[in-house]
């Protein structure tokens with residue numbers, strides 16, 4: 262193993278078992294993982310916190326529980342506290358008796374046990390279950406240049422692009438392994454070369470493009486490459502809360518409809534603001550996006566509902582979890598839509614999802630009560646986990662999340678269309 266990967270003395274000692282058998286195995290896995298991608302060294306994880314993608318107590322995750330138990334027994338994971346992806350179940354989210362039965366007895370049967378393990382391993386706090394862990398309210402916000410060991414694709418692309426941290430699109434459990442050993446293999450998006458753009462995306466739309474649609478178009482075109490996006494700054498202005506929310510949703514769509522782990526937005530994201538077009542690699546290809554291209558992408562989404570004209574039974578907003586800014590503006594939009602339609606409450610059961618800490622802060626403002634009056638349910642759940650079973654899969658669910666559309670039977674609509682449907686009805 263030494264021939265291809267140059268390890269420091271300390272890294273070699275861990276590999277040789279000086280810190281216990283489990284850590285040696287973890288180190289060996291990371292070294293092998295790095296070798297697959299041509300890494301020649303391991304670098305220290307420098308972020309204050311880690312983030313784990315596995316947050317659900319599925320019975321099938323036996324090997325994960327075993328590894329966690331061993332790490333706990335060896336006191337191995339205490340150096341870096343972490344947040345984790347959202348919890349899979351919330352009784353506030355509308356669900357049938359049968360769905361609840363399935364969730365409790367067949368799916369997330371080991372949730373309590375797993376959460377207990379997470380607590381022992383170093384969960385930041387009980388509110389740390391969210392994919393949008395980088396939001397101020399949650400507090401797991403990496404600094405520019407920090408090296409991370411994360412896996413959640415929507416969080417990785419945000420941390421890389423909007424915060425300027427460095428993280429590869431790891432597979433699950435690798436996040437935990439990198440965190441407990443304190444090192445990750447050095448390749449890809451950790452390197453300057455790997456962060457250079459091989460695509461120039463020219464945004465030439467006549468109005469601000471829908472974040473989730475633009476992200477989808479770019480993701481499907483560039484796949485795992487790094488795009489440098491020009492022309493979006495005119496719609497975003499500066500990197501304020503609204504722009505960060507936009508980039509959160511945009512990035513999640515690039516990461517799920519393609520496999521983007523990093524994008525640069527000219528004049529907006531930190532590396533692009535600093536280095537400009539020097540970030541573009543020689544021979545970069547160009548992709549032009551205009552109104553027609555966005556419409557083409559929208560029209561290409563298959564509708565997988567059995568009855569394409571079914572009346573929606575549920576609407577999910579907030580995959581990835583909504584920001585405070587988003588909850589506030591959406592409260593106003595829903596109120597306005599209801600007023601126009603002469604309705605008091607949303608006409609389709611609607612769930613907005615957000616981090617527990619964001620929900621707390623939001624509910625402490627007058628907006629919390631206002632949103633409640635519209636009939637919208639606020640939840641910390643992961644909509645994907647809710648949808649991830651045959652019963653929910655058969656439900657006609659609508660969303661403006663392109664990630665949820667990609668992985669489930671939920672049907673995508675633009676934000677404006679969603680607003681019309683939930684406040685005025687009809688589809």
Ligand code: F3S
Pocket residue numbers: 346347392393415513579580581582642643644645646664
């Ligand atoms: Fe977050 Fe679950 Fe969507 S983890 S990005 S809400 S699939």
